[in-house]
Structures are given as C-alpha cells and as structure tokens.
Amino acid sequence: MVDYRIREYRDEDYEAVREMFATGMSEYVPALCVHVLKQPWVILVLSCTFCLLLTSSKSLLLPVLAVTLLLATGQQLLGCAWATYIKRCxxxxxxxxxxxxxxxxxxxxxxxxxxxxxxxxxxxxxxDDQEGELMLKRLSVRKDYRGLGIAKALCQVVLSFAQQQGCSSVVLNTLMVQDEARLIYERLGFEKYRAEVLPTVYGRLANVTVSKYRYGIPRRR
Known part of the structure; x- marks a missing residue:
C-alpha cells in the first residue's frame, strides 16, 4: 500500500500536472479507435471498399492492403484530432x-x-449552468498508482469542498471511452442525468457522446 496525501495545488506542480493530464488523456486513443470502428457507416465503408476491390481486381491482396491503409489513416487522423483536444485543454x-x-x-x-x-x-x-452547482474537473491518476483509492479520495475532497461552500450539487462530464471514471463516479453516488453527442461534425461522425453526472449534496442540519 502506497502512502499518499492530498493537498492544494502549488506553482511547482505546474509541469507535472500538465504532463500527467496529457499522458492520461492520450491513453484513450485506442479505445476511441475501437469505438469509431463500431459505427455503422465505418463498417459500411470498409465492407464496400473491400468487396468492390475484391470484385474488380480478382485478388485478395489488394482489398486487404486497401482496408489496412484506410484503418491506419483513420487511426492517424483520430490521434491528431485527440491531440488537438488535449492541446486545447x-x-x-x-x-x-x-x-x-x-x-x-x-x-x-x-x-x-x-x-x-x-x-x-x-x-x-x-x-456555468446553474447557481449553487459545483463542477468537478480534471480528475486524473497516474497509471502506476491506480487501484489504490486515490481517485475516490480526490472526488471526496471535491464533495467536502462543495458542502463547505454551501453548494446544492456537484456535476461532471465524462466521454464514452472513460469507463473506469464512470464506475468510480457511480460508486460514489453520482447519477447520470443526460447524455448528448458533441455538436460538431467530428462529434456526430464519430458518435462522441458526453455523459453528464450529478451528485446531490446533503443539506447541513
């Protein structure tokens, strides 16, 4: 069991915080690729490309190479798009x-x-949506320190802070590829109240869904 402590941010943490966020978010690229590959229009494009080339070339090698190239190009594009999102954050x-x-x-x-x-x-x-509501953001735990209860402890710090501030609830957003994070939130008592597709061309094409969760803060007696 590793000993850890939770404290407020200090300026000397700046580079470590940014690096850990970028590294943690980069881990979702493979899951994002799998998610996109499951979309009906992607399956249709790949299937049609394979069948058309197989029929026209009478060879198995050409359609296999073409589909492989499409997959590699798609992965590269998704990686670039995700890197742009990380950079924007x-x-x-x-x-x-x-x-x-x-x-x-x-x-x-x-x-x-x-x-x-x-x-x-x-x-x-x-x-930004409702007065008296606190938003939980930037939850991240280094890969080699996961499974030790650190993420849960960090969330509980936010819940305690919300109660001290007299907030009525804590809300957060998660992407469809953040399965582990959603499990943590749900175990803590967060409830999903909305799910929506990102209102961008990329969001609609890739069916990038954002789930919104809320935790009601008990009133002090």
Whole structure:
C-alpha cells in the first residue's frame, strides 16, 4: 500500500500536472479507435471498399492492403484530432492553473502526492449552468498508482469542498471511452442525468457522446 496525501495545488506542480493530464488523456486513443470502428457507416465503408476491390481486381491482396491503409489513416487522423483536444485543454483552464482555480472564489485545484511526486489531480469550479452547482474537473491518476483509492479520495475532497461552500450539487462530464471514471463516479453516488453527442461534425461522425453526472449534496442540519 502506497502512502499518499492530498493537498492544494502549488506553482511547482505546474509541469507535472500538465504532463500527467496529457499522458492520461492520450491513453484513450485506442479505445476511441475501437469505438469509431463500431459505427455503422465505418463498417459500411470498409465492407464496400473491400468487396468492390475484391470484385474488380480478382485478388485478395489488394482489398486487404486497401482496408489496412484506410484503418491506419483513420487511426492517424483520430490521434491528431485527440491531440488537438488535449492541446486545447492545456491552452485553456490548464494554461494558468493558479488564475483559473486558486485565485477565484469557489474554485480549487488539488493534487495527490506520493513519494514526493504528483500522482493525481482534481479540480472544482462553479458551474456555468446553474447557481449553487459545483463542477468537478480534471480528475486524473497516474497509471502506476491506480487501484489504490486515490481517485475516490480526490472526488471526496471535491464533495467536502462543495458542502463547505454551501453548494446544492456537484456535476461532471465524462466521454464514452472513460469507463473506469464512470464506475468510480457511480460508486460514489453520482447519477447520470443526460447524455448528448458533441455538436460538431467530428462529434456526430464519430458518435462522441458526453455523459453528464450529478451528485446531490446533503443539506447541513
């Protein structure tokens, strides 16, 4: 069992936090590729390409090579699109963590530290949708420190913070490939109240679904 502690973000954590976020999000590329491959229109395109080339060339090698090339190109494009998303996050709220989370009322950023290294992160800020609602963001745990309860402990810090702030609920968003994260949230008592496809061309083509979860904060007596 590894000893760890959760504390508020400090400026010297900046590079470690950004690197861990980028590395953690990059892990979802294979799952994203599998998700896209299951889409009916992708299966149709690959099947039609294979059958047309097989019929016209009378050879098995050409259609196999063509489909392999399409798969490799698709994986490369998905990887680039995901890298763009990661870059956008790093240039957004994670560009100036102190200004975004530590210098604004009702916002906070925490890290989990073990063996003098940052091994987990979580953040909270007021929701844009409803007053009195707190949004949980940037939950991430380094791969070699998962399964130790760190993610659960980080979430509980946010829930405690929300209660201290007098918030009515905590909300969060997850993507369809974040299965482990959804299990953690559901075990903590978060309930899914909405699921929607990203309103972009890429989101609709790849059927990128965002699930929204809410946790109701018990009122203090």
């Amino acid at each position: 790093l240039q957004g709220d994670l560009l100036d963590i102190r200004a975004t989370y530590m210098s604004r009322a009702g916002s906070r950023f925490w890290v989990a530290e073990a063996e003098e290294c940052v091994v987990g992160t979580v953040a909270a800020r007021p929701s």
